[in-house]
Amino acid sequence: xxxxxxxxxxxxxxxxxxxxxxxxxxxxxxxxxxxxxxxxxxxxxxxxxxxxxxxxxxxxxxxxxxxxxxxxxxxxxxxxxxxxxxxxxxxxxxxxxxxxxxxxxxxxxxxxxxxxxxxxxxxxxxxxxxxxxxxxxxxxxxxxxxxxxxxxxxxxxxxxxxxxxxxxxxxxxxxxxxxxxxxxxxxxxxxxxxxxxxxxxxxxxxxxxxxxxxxxxxxxxxxxxxxxxxxxxxxxxxxxxxxxxxxxxxxxxxxxxxxxxxxxxxxxxxxxxxxxxxxxxxxxxxxxxxxxxxxxxxxxxxxxxxxxxxxxxxxxxxxxxxxxxxxxxxxxxxxxxxxxxxxxxxxxxxxxxxxxxxxxxxxxxxxxxxxxxxxxxxxx
Numbered sequence: 582x583x584x585x586x587x588x589x590x591x592x593x594x595x596x597x598x599x600x601x602x603x604x605x606x607x608x609x610x611x612x613x614x615x616x617x618x619x620x621x622x623x624x625x626x627x628x629x630x631x632x633x634x635x636x637x638x639x640x641x642x643x644x645x646x647x648x649x650x651x652x653x654x655x656x657x658x659x660x661x662x663x664x665x666x667x668x669x670x671x672x673x674x675x676x677x678x679x680x681x682x683x684x685x686x687x688x689x690x691x692x693x694x695x696x697x698x699x700x701x702x703x704x705x706x707x708x709x710x711x712x713x714x715x716x717x718x719x720x721x722x723x724x725x726x727x728x729x730x731x732x733x734x735x736x737x738x739x740x741x742x743x744x745x746x747x748x749x750x751x752x753x754x755x756x757x758x759x760x761x762x763x764x765x766x767x768x769x770x771x772x773x774x775x776x777x778x779x780x781x782x783x784x785x786x787x788x789x790x791x792x793x794x795x796x797x798x799x800x801x802x803x804x805x806x807x808x809x810x811x812x813x814x815x816x817x818x819x820x821x822x823x824x825x826x827x828x829x830x831x832x833x834x835x836x837x838x839x840x841x842x843x844x845x846x847x848x849x850x851x852x853x854x855x856x857x858x859x860x861x862x863x864x865x866x867x868x869x870x871x872x873x874x875x876x877x878x879x880x881x882x883x884x885x886x887x888x889x890x891x892x893x894x895x896x897x898x899x900x901x902x903x904x905x906x907x908x909x910x911x912x913x914x915x916x917x918x919x920x921x922x923x924x925x926x927x928x929x930x931x932x933x934x935x936x937x938x939x940x941x942x943x944x945x946x947x948x949x950x951x952x953x954x955x956x957x958x959x960x961x
Contacts, residue, residue, distance in 0.1 A: 584618040586684065587957075588643070588709075590677070591692035592627050592669055595794065595826075596850070598766075598875040599692050599716045604631060605767035606690070608638040609950035617687075617957065622680070624673055645676055670697050681707050688737070688957060692716050696725075699732040710737035712956070714764070718746055718872040718894050721753070730755045738956055740764035743873050745894030762956050767949035768878045769941065777855040778883060788819045790861035790885075792854055792876045793868065795826030795847075800867040800890075800912070802828065805835050805845055807867075807917040812844045820865075823848040823857065858883035863924045869911070871895040878944045881905070881937040888924055903929070905937035 587610055591603045607619030621628055621635070623642040628635060635642060673694075678701055681689065690712045691698045702711050713736060719725065733739070733756040740762045741747040747763045750756070789808070793799040801822055812818045822832070822845070829847065836845050851857065858864060864880035866889040871877070873895035880887055887906035889896045902908035907923050910916040923929070942948065 585687035587617050587619045587688045588686040589621045589690050592694050602766045607640050609946045613950045703731050713739045743894045765943045767946040768875050768944040770946045777853045787862050788821050791865050792823045795824050795828040804867040807914045820845045823851045825850045858885045863888045878941050881941045884934050
């Protein structure tokens with residue numbers, strides 16, 4: 582039986598949540614559909630770091646350049662990373678055009694470095710239906726607005742990860758409203774997570790957990806400042822931060838200056854974060870923005886209490902104060918400290934965790950497949 586080909590375009594220089602979404606989305610089509618077959622375009626070997634997972638899930642990759650060439654592109658720093666994106670753009674332009682003309686996939690789902698396939702869509706005619714998957718709340722500028730306005734005349738669908746982003750894209754009035762859809766990310770592969778949760782980690786003492794790349798967006802310097810008074814004089818608690826990134830030196834400097842090396846611990850990247858979620862006193866999110874915030878969803882699935890800022894669009898949409906988590910004002914140390922003690926209210930703990938667990942079912946791999954299947958099966 583012929584299966585319609587679905588290609589995923591998502592080149593990235595660093596390990597981010599979008600990579601997981603791409604892999605799980607392709608996997609969902611291969612696992613649950615008899616109609617579609619999902620493959621990932623792996624131009625520069627950017628998906629080789631996930632090779633074990635890709636092989637395990639039996640996902641085909643379409644390879645062009647050396648499997649390790651992506652490592653030569655600078656990924657740290659705004660100017661260097663922009664340079665890398667420009668190089669990737671020009672190196673990929675004709676190969677991607679040739680691939681689409683030759684293979685004629687039925688769908689191309691675009692996640693990252695979206696300007697390249699959108700420009701191809703504007704200037705060339707393809708039998709492929711293009712789906713723009715917005716990953717993260719978009720910052721609009723003149724170039725992006727113009728590009729979208731032109732490309733959206735020919736695009737098949739635009740999908741958004743949250744209601745807030747959906748409403749925002751609709752408000753721009755640059756695309757027909759029947760071409761915009763909400764498509765929740767495939768964050769939770771239940772069977773796999775349940776296995777990972779059972780892996781034991783030896784962690785001495787009680788701790789709070791933060792997870793993410795060590796970047797300005799995640800706001801970990803704020804977290805360290807806000808929590809230091811709460812843990813400095815308390816022998817029972819420490820803060821664990823799991824992740825890598827360009828702010829690692831600044832965080833280490835802060836820890837050293839405040840003599841907090843035993844209280845704030847940088848774990849670096851953790852392959853299996855789920856046992857840390859399971860055993861944490863609470864998961865803390867301080868990001869300046871998230872859309873939607875994979876770690877919020879993973880923490881909720883692990884029945885971990887969520888202590889989150891009210892940043893938009895994801896956290897504000899996903900976590901409601903005193904319903905399924907504890908919410909503090911974004912970037913407000915005083916409010917953080919005032920709300921922090923609510924973590925220890927045992928009467929509310931079960932209620933908050935239970936409500937959060939109920940609210941995240943839409944982020945399973947299977948539910949993502951059902952929604953994506955409806956989007957691709959819909960005809961204009």
